[in-house]
Amino acid sequence: MIGIYFSGTGNTKYIVTRLLKNLDNNGEVIALEDKATIEKIKNNDTLILGYPTHFSNCPVYVRDFIKSHKEIWKDKRVLIVATMGAMSGDGAGCSARILKKYGAIILGGLHVKMPDSVADSKLLKKSREENLRIIENAEKKVDLWSERIINNRFPHDGLTIFHHIGGLFGQRLWFYSKTKDYSKKLKIDKNKCIGCGKCVELCPINNLSLKEGKSTSNNRCTMCYRCISLCPVKAITCVGDEVVEQIRLSDYR
Ligand SMILES: Cc1cc2nc3c(=O)[nH]c(=O)nc-3n(C[C@H](O)[C@H](O)[C@H](O)COP(=O)(O)O)c2cc1C
Numbered sequence: 001m002i003g004i005y006f007s008g009t010g011n012t013k014y015i016v017t018r019l020l021k022n023l024d025n026n027g028e029v030i031a032l033e034d035k036a037t038i039e040k041i042k043n044n045d046t047l048i049l050g051y052p053t054h055f056s057n058c059p060v061y062v063r064d065f066i067k068s069h070k071e072i073w074k075d076k077r078v079l080i081v082a083t084m085g086a087m088s089g090d091g092a093g094c095s096a097r098i099l100k101k102y103g104a105i106i107l108g109g110l111h112v113k114m115p116d117s118v119a120d121s122k123l124l125k126k127s128r129e130e131n132l133r134i135i136e137n138a139e140k141k142v143d144l145w146s147e148r149i150i151n152n153r154f155p156h157d158g159l160t161i162f163h164h165i166g167g168l169f170g171q172r173l174w175f176y177s178k179t180k181d182y183s184k185k186l187k188i189d190k191n192k193c194i195g196c197g198k199c200v201e202l203c204p205i206n207n208l209s210l211k212e213g214k215s216t217s218n219n220r221c222t223m224c225y226r227c228i229s230l231c232p233v234k235a236i237t238c239v240g241d242e243v244v245e246q247i248r249l250s251d252y253r
């Protein structure tokens, strides 16, 4: 078994790694954007696919990846993991429906609540204690379902018609434009940017480059929040206008 993850601030990577370790100690965990991922998927029948929920949807980059490599999914047995800050509706279902079209067999869906990665929203900010509690509960959920999966019982989070309706009416219909395509909304404060290049190096989809010593977005952002969470001078924002607190799983685990 392999674990494929897309992760902005580390939550999904952490959850997929823990789940895979529980299910198959020899399994390999690999980032979706890694060059070797396609070959690894081709060579493995069973996989975990993990990603964060973005506006009750699967991130545009993940949907794009699945659709751009239609041919690799036939007969693959896929367990989908969607992490989320609060509510995901049918987060797992959003990729399950596409994968099924390309012949994948969906084993199950697991929704896991984690710290909210949106660093530039006061509304979503939680205390460190609260985030620690959330992570502990997430770990318990993953461990519980690992035992059940080993006994051939799979979770169905996000996969039923009720989840679909919840995801659609809960958020996706209202925020559809935000997740339809890559975003042009990333803002880089050129007065704050010190041109260190860290964000350029870290962007999983090469959306950033240095121009005249300042980071610049090429307007193809999947809103993963990795650069926003790691810029040393908090120069980058997206949904909000100011970084309230940079959120990184590595500050917790
Ligand atoms: C642009 C964006 C939109 C998000 N939308 C949702 C959402 O609709 N529902 C939710 O529960 N969490 C939402 N979140 C929170 C993330 O899904 C959650 O923090 C996730 O665990 C981040 O995982 P990562 O660190 O692997 O990227 C959103 C985060 C971002 C950056």
Ligand code: SF4
Binding pocket: 188, 192, 193, 194, 195, 196, 197, 198, 199, 200, 214, 215, 230, 231, 232, 233, 234, 235, 236
């Ligand atoms: S990480 Fe921040 S300071 Fe460094 S280049 Fe990117 S925006 Fe500028």
Ligand code: SF4
Binding pocket: 008, 186, 202, 203, 204, 205, 206, 207, 208, 217, 220, 221, 222, 223, 224, 225, 226, 227, 228
């Ligand atoms: S520009 Fe930043 S938020 Fe957008 S995809 Fe790259 S790292 Fe993620």
